[in-house]
Amino acid sequence: MANDASYVIVGASLGGAKAAETLRAEGFDGPVTMIGSETELPYERPPLSKEYLRGKADRESIFTHPQDWYADSNIDLRMGTTATGIDRAAHQVTLSDGSSVSYAKLLLTTGSSPKQVSVPGHDLDRVLHLRTVGDSERIKAAISASSRIAVIGGGWIGLEVTAAAREAGVGVSVVETEELPLLNVLGREVAQVFADLHRKHGVDLRLGARAAEITGSGGRVSGVRLGDGSHVEADAVIVAIGITPNVELAEAAGLDVANGITVDAQLRSSDPDIYAAGDVASAFHPLLGKHIRVEHWANALNQPPAAARAMLGQAVSYDRVPYFFTDQYELGMEYSGYVDPRGYSEVVFRGDVPGLEFLAFWVADDGRVLAGMNVNIWDVNDKIQALVRAREPVDKAALRDPSVPLESLAAPGKT
């Protein structure tokens, strides 16, 4: 495809790199420019709270592509450069080095940033967040120099860091405002499984607790004071209270933004020449009939390529079932689907929950499977996705019964 139109991608991480790869794979041979604030080549973040943090993966393994790939693919990769503005009328992006770049089509994969705590002591030495490879290296160093750490926030990242620290023999207190970790993601039934797992590994779970102050002396952290006045001791504090999408650029350019950059099922924003995908995009999901923003790896892997195809004029309707995974201690799991925190009627379990080999299904009032999780049982997630995608009531007794094949429940004329 001979083309002089310039395609620009702002945000050079997994999502941006996958979009660039797709443009070339689809035969686009015009100029492609990637702009990235970080100085590292685009890389994958999941290892940063798992193998890389635990010292079980080397740095080279986290990069999406080797350095040569960008030159070989004729991608103009500008790392260490931030896009500072979009002039929509002139079709130009201004950059932190004072230059600007013109676009025919622009893709925003600007991702997200960790939320900060604002309590007294938030600026002490060894109060850390986890988003970048540098953050992961700082946390790794802090874990190895500590006998106890505190983790504020019992979400996925907080719990993965907790597991890594426990495996390194470091004591951990997790401070979580809800009654259970992951309560707002998984609901009570499955959140309890994660609470039990961490307690079994000796974690001091402070639930229904608020971090009121990060204490320290001589500029160094000494612990966290909780809302009830109690104190947990810590040599380092990891703040993992969620993320916010990096929408500033889109907002300043006057694009529609509401919990992310609003895009349609083609991943196109309110400006027809600007697309968004990955963590930053709030995309209309045809299967769910509403906009959702997905903060997970598989979405950053698959959605930007779909946006790239749409930018090339192909018919695209991004409707993949949201998917994510985690590894904590001996528990590995995959989850597919989408459930509002209180948007299900029952969780149906299949298998051995205490033995951590089971499936869990979030079922609606009318018997539809909204989401499913496989814990230490592999090669079933495609079948779970088929059940979610079918959007038809299933027989709960059959769902619970390991002798009934899942595919028979998703198939037409099911039992």
Ligand SMILES: Cc1cc2nc3c(=O)[nH]c(=O)nc-3n(C[C@H](O)[C@H](O)[C@H](O)COP(=O)(O)OP(=O)(O)OC[C@H]3O[C@@H](n4cnc5c(N)ncnc54)[C@H](O)[C@@H]3O)c2cc1C
């Ligand atoms: C520690 C960690 C562990 C994770 N583990 C899992 C997991 O186990 N399972 C799972 O499903 N998901 C996991 N995730 C989530 C997953 O990594 C993200 O969903 C994914 O990284 C999103 O990719 P993205 O390309 O959309 O955005 P990001 O990865 O956030 O990348 C956006 C990039 O854009 C850059 N940028 C932003 N603004 C500008 C600008 N104006 N100019 C230039 N560049 C800009 C940023 O610096 C960044 O490099 C994890 C995330 C983290 C941080």
